[in-house]
Amino acid sequence: MHCLYTAIVRGRPLCQAGLGPLLLTQPVSVSAAGMASFPPQRYNFFLVLDFEATCDTKPIYPQEIIEFPILKLNGRTMEIESTFHSYVQPVYHPQLTPFCTQLTGIIQDMVEGKPTLQHTLQMVDEWMSKEGLLNPDVHSIFVTCGDWDLKTMLPGQCQHLGLRAPDYFKQWINLKKAYSAVMRSWPKRNLTDMLEGLNLSQEGRLHSGIDDSKNIASIMKELARRGFLFRKTSPVM
Numbered sequence: 001m002h003c004l005y006t007a008i009v010r011g012r013p014l015c016q017a018g019l020g021p022l023l024l025t026q027p028v029s030v031s032a033a034g035m036a037s038f039p040p041q042r043y044n045f046f047l048v049l050d051f052e053a054t055c056d057t058k059p060i061y062p063q064e065i066i067e068f069p070i071l072k073l074n075g076r077t078m079e080i081e082s083t084f085h086s087y088v089q090p091v092y093h094p095q096l097t098p099f100c101t102q103l104t105g106i107i108q109d110m111v112e113g114k115p116t117l118q119h120t121l122q123m124v125d126e127w128m129s130k131e132g133l134l135n136p137d138v139h140s141i142f143v144t145c146g147d148w149d150l151k152t153m154l155p156g157q158c159q160h161l162g163l164r165a166p167d168y169f170k171q172w173i174n175l176k177k178a179y180s181a182v183m184r185s186w187p188k189r190n191l192t193d194m195l196e197g198l199n200l201s202q203e204g205r206l207h208s209g210i211d212d213s214k215n216i217a218s219i220m221k222e223l224a225r226r227g228f229l230f231r232k233t234s235p236v237m
Contacts, residue, residue, distance in 0.1 A: 038078055038224045045081075045133065045140040046073040046173070046220060046230065050212040051149045052104045054090050056097040062160045064090040065153065066111050067104070067209035068120050071217050072131055073143075078221040084127045085210050087114045091161075104207045118163055125166060133168075141232060142172040145190055145216055150234070174233040175216055182228050191215050198222045 052067035054060060065088050072082040087110045090096075096108050115123065125134075133140050144150055150172045158165045179194045180186050187193035191212060195202050200218050204211025220230070 038076065039227050039229055041075040041224070041230055043075045043139045043141050043230065045075055045138065046217075047071070047133070047140055047142045048073055048213045048216045048220070049142050049144055049149055049172075050209045050216060051153055052106060052207060052209040053153060054093045054096065055100045055103065057099050060093060062092055062157060063153065064088070064092060064157055065117055065120075066090055066096070066100075066106055068117075068124070069210040069213045070124065070127075070142075071213050072133070073217050073220065078217075078224050080214075080217055082127075082131055083210075084124060086120050086123060087111050088120050089114045089116050091116060104209075105205055106208075117157060117161065121163065121165070128168070140168075141230075142169065143175055143216060143220065143230075144172050145175050145212065147172075147174055147234070170234070171232055172234045173230050175219060177233045178223055178228060178230060179219065182223055182226055191219075194219050 048071040050069060051065045053063045053065050055063065068084075068086050068088055070084040071080050072084075073079070074081050087106065089111050096106065096111065101107055128134050132138055142150060150169050154165055154169055157163075175194070176187055176190070179197070183197050185193075185197070187197070191206065192202075194200075195215060195218075198219060200215075200222060203214045203218065206212065224230070
C-alpha cells in the first residue's frame with residue numbers, strides 16, 4: 001500500500017509532494033471564543049472532496065478520476081483535522097492529454113504507478129475507519145462544489161469498472177446551494193465567484209483537487225461564521 005503518514009508544522013507537510021497517497025493529521029488549537037463564533041452544526045465532520053479527472057478538448061469516455069482528495073473538517077471549529085490525498089492511475093486513458101495537464105497541473109509522473117481507483121477506494125475506507133468516521137455515532141457528510149463529483153463522476157466510473165462505491169458517498173452537500181442561500185446569487189464561475197463574493201483569497205491553483213478542496217473549506221468556514229447551518233442537498237439515490 002502506498003501510504004505515508006506525515007506530520008504537519010504550521011500547515012506545511014514534512015515531505016515532498018508526489019511520493020504517493022498522503023494521510024495527514026494535524027492538531028488543531030482553537031480558542032473557546034473562536035469555537036463559539038460558529039453555530040452548532042448537525043454534523044460532527046464535513047468531508048470536503050474535489051476530484052480531478054482525465055479530460056481533453058473534446059469529451060472522452062470514460063472519464064477517470066486522477067486526483068482524490070478529502071479534507072476532514074471539524075463541524076464545531078470548521079478547521080481541517082486530517083487529509084486524505086492520492087493521485088490515481090487511469091486505466092482506459094493512461095496517458096494524460098496536454099489539455100488535462102494544463103488544466104489541472106497534473107503531469108504524467110504524478111499518476112504513473114499510483115493506485116487504481118479500486119485500490120484508492122480501499123485506502124479511503126481504511127482512512128475513514130482510522131479517523132472514526134465509520135462509527136455510527138459520528139455524523140459526517142461529504143461536501144462538493146456542485147453535484148458532478150458524487151452524482152456523476154464516481155458512480156459512472158464505478159459502474160464502468162464494475163465496482164461498488166460505499167454508501168457514504170451517496171449523501172453530500174452542494175456548496176453552490178449553500179452559498180446561494182446566504183448570498184442570494186448563483187456562483188456561475190464556481191469557486192472563483194464564491195471566493196470573490198465572500199472576500200476570501202484563493203489558495204493555490206484552480207483545478208488542483210487538493211487546492212480546490214482547501215478553498216471549499218475556506219468558503220464553508222466563512223458561511224458558518226455568518227450563521228449558516230449546512231444541510232444535505234443530494235437527491236434521494
